[in-house]
Amino acid sequence: MDDPQRANLLCLEQLVARQLPQGGWPFHSRAAQAAVEPTALTLLALPSTLIRERERAIRFLLQIQNPNGSWPAFVGDGGGGSGFTGLALYVLCRCGVGGKSTDRAIRWLLHSRGWESHWLWKWKFRTTDRRVRFDPDKFGWPWMPKTVSWVVPTSYSLLALKNCIPGSQEGLLQLRIRRGVEMLYDRICPQGGWNAGNGVVYGRPLAPHPDATAIALLALGGEPVNDFVTASLDWLERHAQFCFAPWSLAWTTLALNAFRRASQHLISRLAVIVASDEIDDCATLAVVSMALTCANGLNAFGVHS
Amino acid sequence: MKGDRRPFLPGSLGLAAGAATTALLARPQYHVIRRRERSRVAILSAGSYSENLERILRHGLELFHLDIRDKSVLLKPNLVDYTPGNHINTHPLLVAAAAECFRRLGAKTVLVGEGPGHQRDTGLVLCESGMADQLHQQKVRFVDLNRDELVEKPLLANYTGMKSLWLPRSILVSDFVVSMPKVKTHHWSGVSLSMKNMFGVVPGAKYGWPKNILHWKGIDRSILDICATVPVHFVIADAIVAMEGNGPLNGTPRPLNRIVLADDPVAADATCARLMGLDPEKITHIRAGAQFLGNSSIALMDQLGEPVRAPVTPFQLVPEFEYLRETNFLQRKS
Numbered sequence: 001m002d003d004p005q006r007a008n009l010l011c012l013e014q015l016v017a018r019q020l021p022q023g024g025w026p027f028h029s030r031a032a033q034a035a036v037e038p039t040a041l042t043l044l045a046l047p048s049t050l051i052r053e054r055e056r057a058i059r060f061l062l063q064i065q066n067p068n069g070s071w072p073a074f075v076g077d078g079g080g081g082s083g084f085t086g087l088a089l090y091v092l093c094r095c096g097v098g099g100k101s102t103d104r105a106i107r108w109l110l111h112s113r114g115w116e117s118h119w120l121w122k123w124k125f126r127t128t129d130r131r132v133r134f135d136p137d138k139f140g141w142p143w144m145p146k147t148v149s150w151v152v153p154t155s156y157s158l159l160a161l162k163n164c165i166p167g168s169q170e171g172l173l174q175l176r177i178r179r180g181v182e183m184l185y186d187r188i189c190p191q192g193g194w195n196a197g198n199g200v201v202y203g204r205p206l207a208p209h210p211d212a213t214a215i216a217l218l219a220l221g222g223e224p225v226n227d228f229v230t231a232s233l234d235w236l237e238r239h240a241q242f243c244f245a246p247w248s249l250a251w252t253t254l255a256l257n258a259f260r261r262a263s264q265h266l267i268s269r270l271a272v273i274v275a276s277d278e279i280d281d282c283a284t285l286a287v288v289s290m291a292l293t294c295a296n297g298l299n300a301f302g303v304h305s
Numbered sequence: 306m307k308g309d310r311r312p313f314l315p316g317s318l319g320l321a322a323g324a325a326t327t328a329l330l331a332r333p334q335y336h337v338i339r340r341r342e343r344s345r346v347a348i349l350s351a352g353s354y355s356e357n358l359e360r361i362l363r364h365g366l367e368l369f370h371l372d373i374r375d376k377s378v379l380l381k382p383n384l385v386d387y388t389p390g391n392h393i394n395t396h397p398l399l400v401a402a403a404a405e406c407f408r409r410l411g412a413k414t415v416l417v418g419e420g421p422g423h424q425r426d427t428g429l430v431l432c433e434s435g436m437a438d439q440l441h442q443q444k445v446r447f448v449d450l451n452r453d454e455l456v457e458k459p460l461l462a463n464y465t466g467m468k469s470l471w472l473p474r475s476i477l478v479s480d481f482v483v484s485m486p487k488v489k490t491h492h493w494s495g496v497s498l499s500m501k502n503m504f505g506v507v508p509g510a511k512y513g514w515p516k517n518i519l520h521w522k523g524i525d526r527s528i529l530d531i532c533a534t535v536p537v538h539f540v541i542a543d544a545i546v547a548m549e550g551n552g553p554l555n556g557t558p559r560p561l562n563r564i565v566l567a568d569d570p571v572a573a574d575a576t577c578a579r580l581m582g583l584d585p586e587k588i589t590h591i592r593a594g595a596q597f598l599g600n601s602s603i604a605l606m607d608q609l610g611e612p613v614r615a616p617v618t619p620f621q622l623v624p625e626f627e628y629l630r631e632t633n634f635l636q637r638k639s
Contacts, residue, residue: 027452027510035452035510073511074455077471083513115521143513147521150513152425196423196514202492202623204555207388211426245429281452284428 004295007271011279011289015042016053018282023060024075025282034060035074036084040091041286044300045293054095061088062101069104070112083143083153085109089160094302103167109157110172114139114149114183121148133200138182151187151194151212154180155219159301162222184216185228192231193239208232210239210248214255218301221258233259240266246273247284253291258299267295330525330593335462335533337597344569344600345369346576347610351545351564358402358564362541365566366406368609371539374411379479380404383487383502383543384419385553387433392546392558394430395487397439399543399564403485404445418475420450420505422515427451448475451509462533462597464526465519471511476535484537484570488577489548490556494524495588495626496581497553498574499540499567500598503531525590532570532598540573541566544580549620559620563611571599572606579603582619583629 018025024034025042043057065071070081071088089105115121116136125136140154158180166173189199193208194216200206213232220229233256240252249270257263270288279285290300349365351358380403382395404415417440424430427449431437440447453473460469476482486502494501504527507516519527542565548556561580567573571594575585585591585601595601603613619630 026454027449028454031454033454037510076455076457077511082511142517144518147513147517150515150517152514196425202551202555204551206554207386209424209426210429243429245426245432247426248429281428281449283452 004267004271004292007274008289008292010274011285011292012046012050014278015045015282015285015289016050019053019056022063022075023056024064025057025286027281027283029280029282033074033076034064036061036064036071036082036088037073038281038283038286040084040087041283041290044091044094045286045289058092058095058097061092062097065101065105069106069108071105080145081108081112083141083150084156085112086141086153086155086157086160090156090163093160093164098165102164106161106164106166106173107169109141109161110169110176112141112145112157114142115146116148134198135186138179138186140180140183148197149183150197151184151216152196154183155212155215158184158219162219181220181223184220188228188232191235192228193235194232208235208239210236210243211251214248214251217255218258221301229259233261237261244269244273246270246279246288247281249273250284250287250291253294254287254299254301257291257294258301263294267292330464330529330589333596334464335529335597337461337533339533339536339598340571340595340600341569343605343607344567344572345607345609346569346572347566348576348580348608348613349564349566349610350562352562354396354398354545358399359405361564362399362402362406362566363409365564365610366410369539369566369568371410373407373481375413376480377414377478378407378412378416378481378483379476380407380415380417380483380485381476381502381505382417382419382436382485383497383505384421384427384430384434384436386421386424387430388554391554392548393487393489393552393554393556394434394436395485395543396545397434397436399541399545400436400485401439401443401445403483403541404440404443407483412481416446416448416475416479418448418450418453418473418506420453420473420507420509422504422509425451425509425514448473450476450506451514453508455508455511458534460530460534462530464529464593465522467522467530470531470534471508472506472535473508476506481538482536483539483541484573485541485543487548488542488544488561488565488581490550490552490581490620490622490626492551492553492623492625493520494528494590495622495629496574496578496583498577499537499542499570500528500532500574500590500594503528503535503537506535507531525593528590529593529598532594537570539566539568540570542573542577544577547581547620549581549622551623557621561616566610569599571595571601575601575603576606576613578629579613579615579631582615582631583622584631587629
């Protein structure tokens with residue numbers, strides 16, 4: 001079976017079967033602990049015809065939202081907020097959910113920031129800690145409060161802030177989007193693409209990661225295409241030639257497709273992978289499903305440069 | 306001859322920082338004592354990864370008379386990322402050989418688990434490093450510790466002040482945890498050995514990629530808290546080809562042609578440090594760990610294999626950690 005549509009149906013069947021009673025999805029198929037990332041990605045992957053599953057997932061996300069507007073990483077996690085808040089907010093906005101919940105989430109995102117933006121850490125990174133080279137004035141979002149900005153939570157947050165409708169604080173929202181975009185360009189790897197955070201440590205360039213690169217590119221959708229974006233897309237294309245890991249391959253497909261680069265051959269490869277081996281990780285299965293949908297001209301991230 | 310003073314500056318700063326941190330960590334802050342009277346260590350020769358590693362390991366493990374029957378074993382290799390030609394990960398052939406050995410010893414289950422620190426796509430690291438093929442051939446199950454079910458565990462030491470950590474269920478329910486580090490230098494902790502390898506059990510799904518909160522709390526402090534809370538029952542350290550210089554990712558391969566086995570992580574790490582030409586007493590987490598997690602003194606170790614010999618040239622380190630080199634090294638060389 002290498003038909004993308006049939007492969008996607010198989011993915012969706014498995015995802016529906018793995019939905020937990022409370023409406024969320026776990027990472028591992030055998031686990032019973034729902035987590036935000038697999039739930040949000042699955043919600044984005046489910047077609048609008050699966051009304052009941054989508055409604056249960058939305059209800060679940062709204063139920064576990066922290067009082068401060070952020071989302072925990074998983075059920076039982078503390079209330080401080082996680083780097084998946086941007087993803088949860090983005091997905092809810094894409095599902096047409098608005099109101100107090102999303103307003104609170106936007107407010108939380110606008111005030112959450114990497115610690116390099118604090119004057120004390122700015123001073124540290126400018127004077128004593130020169131092992132990692134970056135501009136602390138260009139900051140994004142951390143994985144956890146009181147840590148520095150990283151590429152994936154920044155990209156998820158940018159996707160959310162660019163796609164939601166703010167109730168107020170439009171000026172701050174535009175400022176945070178601009179800072180976040182600047183942070184991504186500041187931390188880019190010398191050859192293009194993104195690692196987890198910095199592109200250079202101890203004077204040595206770090207290798208990009210395909211998933212971080214793809215998610216960053218999706219977050220940069222709508223920005224003017226520049227040399228950074230082109231180099232990153234070129235790197236993704238080169239890396240994809242030999243990539244058979246479904247999570248990275250699926251994110252790569254979504255990004256290349258969003259930027260109108262050739263992706264059909266990657267979709268076919270994903271269909272073969274789905275047919276040959278069961279994907280245990282629900283987040284991966286959801287991203288693969290979204291990538292397979294690109295065969296129909298649909299891109300769940302809906303960005304076109 | 307006029308010397309260039311510049312290289313001394315980072316070294317001196319590193320020495321001062323190391324001394325300050327060591328002093329801070331000298332105060333006991335643990336609620337458990339895992340150190341036993343004596344520890345057992347075996348240094349085994351292995352010329353390359355193409356040797357019969359299973360046979361070498363089997364003979365090595367026999368020296369310890371381990372009772373593994375009906376126990377669930379979790380092997381925790383060091384899988385960081387994959388860069389062709391870089392020896393940054395525990396070699397898949399060594400992991401496969403260990404899995405087979407523990408099966409032969411009667412283990413109920415053998416599981417391999419890891420939660421890479423930077424790379425979110427564990428499947429990609431498994432594929433590209435060749436680990437996936439080896440595990441598939443051996444029919445060994447792998448668990449991604451970054452995305453496992455999580456349980457909140459009170460910490461059994463209080464060096465970070467974190468009080469508790471969310472940890473993967475798979476590691477908490479295992480009867481016998483084997484830390485399988487790649488022997489290498491580390492630009493933020495000096496060395497990355499069996500204790501630092503346990504950073505990989507801290508789940509990215511909660512703490513992010515990398516597990517940045519542990520860096521902010523202090524790497525040495527975090528190592529102590531994690532190792533107090535998640536007992537390491539055995540160590541199989543991959544020093545066949547080690548790494549020196551700017552580890553853990555960008556160092557230089559350094560063949561040592563050794564595998565180090567130990568029933569104590571502190572003893573394993575102290576022995577590996579000596580094999581690297583470093584003084585374990587200057588490595589903060591080894592020195593502090595020797596108070597409660599194991600033995601770092603050679604006098605408290607039974608050497609079941611080869612004797613410990615420092616290399617002719619000690620391992621290269623980033624300037625901040627050059628002070629870790631054994632001080633009597635030059636004397637011994639002359």
